[in-house]
Amino acid sequence: MDDTTTPPQTSEDVIDAGRTRIDDLDRRIIALITERVDISAEIQRVRVAAGGARVQLSREMEVIARYREGLGKPGTTVALTLLELCRGRVGPRA
Numbered sequence: 001m002d003d004t005t006t007p008p009q010t011s012e013d014v015i016d017a018g019r020t021r022i023d024d025l026d027r028r029i030i031a032l033i034t035e036r037v038d039i040s041a042e043i044q045r046v047r048v049a050a051g052g053a054r055v056q057l058s059r060e061m062e063v064i065a066r067y068r069e070g071l072g073k074p075g076t077t078v079a080l081t082l083l084e085l086c087r088g089r090v091g092p093r094a
């Protein structure tokens with residue numbers, strides 16, 4: 001017998017390891033969303049300072065289409081939530 005073989009993982013092991021990866025992914029997703037919010041606010045601030053509109057619906061439609069293509073129908077909800085987070089952040093962050 002080969003004593004060096006690793007023992008089979010229990011279901012608890014698999015759940016714990018999966019949750020650790022999910023927790024890490026969630027932290028990274030939140031950091032990415034925060035980065036997106038900041039970049040979006042900068043674009044909106046520059047456009048408003050130049051006399052333009054804060055919101056550009058044609059661009060928002062492109063964003064929504066990208067998420068829908070990537071994630072299917074629920075992607076639309078994800079995009080709308082992201083756009084909601086990114087709107088109204090022209091001033092300094094709270």
Ligand SMILES: C=C(O[C@@H]1C=C(C(=O)O)C=C[C@H]1O)C(=O)O
Nearest residue numbers: 040043054055056059060063086
């Ligand atoms: C950031 C922009 O401004 C607004 C915010 C958008 C976004 O967060 O993706 C998209 C369109 C605009 O309503 C932009 O025009 O690119």
